Amino acid sequence: MSKRDYYDVLGVSRDADAEAIQKAYRKLAMQWHPDRALAEQKAEYENQFKEIAEAYGTLSDEAKRERYDSFARGAGGFGFSVSDIFGAPHWNGGNIPRKGDDVQCLIEVGLGEILTDHRRTVEFVTDDVCQHCSGSGLRPGAPKTPCRDCGGRGIVTDYQNQGDVRIAFQQTCGRCRGQRTVILPENRCSHCSDGRIPATKKIEITIPAGIPSHYVFRIPSLGRHGINGGPRGDLLAQIVVTPHPRFRRGRDNQNDLLLEMPISFVQACFGDSLSVEMIDGSTAEVVVPPFCQNGHTVVIKGQGVPHVARRARGDLWVRLSIQTPTSLTSEQRVLLSNFDILERAKHVHQKSDAQSKGSSFEPVQKEENQNSRQENGGEASGEAGKKDG
Numbered sequence: 038m039s040k041r042d043y044y045d046v047l048g049v050s051r052d053a054d055a056e057a058i059q060k061a062y063r064k065l066a067m068q069w070h071p072d073r074a075l076a077e078q079k080a081e082y083e084n085q086f087k088e089i090a091e092a093y094g095t096l097s098d099e100a101k102r103e104r105y106d107s108f109a110r111g112a113g114g115f116g117f118s119v120s121d122i123f124g125a126p127h128w129n130g131g132n133i134p135r136k137g138d139d140v141q142c143l144i145e146v147g148l149g150e151i152l153t154d155h156r157r158t159v160e161f162v163t164d165d166v167c168q169h170c171s172g173s174g175l176r177p178g179a180p181k182t183p184c185r186d187c188g189g190r191g192i193v194t195d196y197q198n199q200g201d202v203r204i205a206f207q208q209t210c211g212r213c214r215g216q217r218t219v220i221l222p223e224n225r226c227s228h229c230s231d232g233r234i235p236a237t238k239k240i241e242i243t244i245p246a247g248i249p250s251h252y253v254f255r256i257p258s259l260g261r262h263g264i265n266g267g268p269r270g271d272l273l274a275q276i277v278v279t280p281h282p283r284f285r286r287g288r289d290n291q292n293d294l295l296l297e298m299p300i301s302f303v304q305a306c307f308g309d310s311l312s313v314e315m316i317d318g319s320t321a322e323v324v325v326p327p328f329c330q331n332g333h334t335v336v337i338k339g340q341g342v343p344h345v346a347r348r349a350r351g352d353l354w355v356r357l358s359i360q361t362p363t364s365l366t367s368e369q370r371v372l373l374s375n376f377d378i379l380e381r382a383k384h385v386h387q388k389s390d391a392q393s394k395g396s397s398f399e400p401v402q403k404e405e406n407q408n409s410r411q412e413n414g415g416e417a418s419g420e421a422g423k424k425d426g
């Protein structure tokens with residue numbers, strides 16, 4: 038009665054990631070789908086298909102997978118009771134009411150949309166009771182059959198030897214999922230699987246201003262139907278704030294915005310005042326100070342994203358980025374060359390001035406420097422004569 042390991046069922050390793058598990062499941066589910074079976078293979082295909090679905094149902098759910106792994110390691114996690122050492126378990130079966138599975142959806146919102154609260158219609162897929170069989174999953178008038186895997190008890194028992202001790206683990210029967218009965222293929226409702234049909238639904242959600250990306254709304258009772266009369270699962274709607282072409286959200290403070298502002302080398306030297314469009318469409322003045330260095334940041338108060346609870350807006354950080362021209366006209370080239378000569382000369386003068394304030398023999402060096410500069414600029418004979426001397 039021992040069940041196959043879920044990882045073996047899907048043919049994946051124990052450290053397989055969610056993507057690998059989903060890929061394996063899709064492939065196997067397609068391969069073993071009961072619709073592909075010949076009449077005499079029907080039962081085998083259905084069993085395989087169920088086993089695959091059950092393995093996937095557990096391994097694709099992070100919390101369930103963790104519990105399963107801890108069980109598999111012999112730790113006995115939640116849902117699997119280490120009930121009775123040396124003996125048969127005494128448990129009254131698995132048909133206790135259970136909450137239905139949660140369903141998920143993503144809500145994409147632009148960065149510019151979270152400046153104010155706004156309503157959004159969200160579509161998601163859940164399930165509904167099949168109208169043809171009223172949720173029983175049975176063809177009209179057909180009976181349910183006691184499950185032979187668990188003998189109609191709804192639970193199965195696995196044994197593990199740990200040293201001299203034999204431990205019994207109980208878990209819900211995988212074939213009937215604790216229902217104690219199964220529906221034979223010939224008795225199945227032709228409109229649904231297990232009394233449920235997929236249903237696409239819509240709901241309107243208010244997305245509050247300033248919501249952080251990846252925030253998850255849990256909306257109760259919109260998930261899948263419960264089992265054995267249990268409540269419906271929940272809808273988990275995750276917010277994804279999509280990038281803005283100009284503004285980025287602060288990494289440390291999600292209420293601040295960052296803007297990269299290109300300025301020219303000349304603007305950086307002289308300073309400037311720029312009219313910049315804010316994320317809400319208004320304009321604000323950004324003052325570039327004279328002799329501004331690359332990466333200089335100007336903060337504009339209250340032009341960020343609202344704080345989700347306090348409502349006050351964060352700040353906008355404008356980072357000035359000095360751009361180098363990608364081409365020059367011949368006239369610009371001459372002007373820049375002249376600028377370069379003057380800039381170098383300025384540095385030499387500055388250096389000389391600094392040295393003149395230093396030790397007593399330095400003025401001599403200064404003169405020499407000045408002489409050599411003149412010589413370099415004019416006649417070469419002077420320098421030769423100096424070397425001779």
Ligand SMILES: [Zn+2]
Binds near residue numbers: 175226
């Ligand atoms: Zn049905």
Ligand SMILES: [Zn+2]
Binds near residue numbers: 184187211214215
């Ligand atoms: Zn069973």
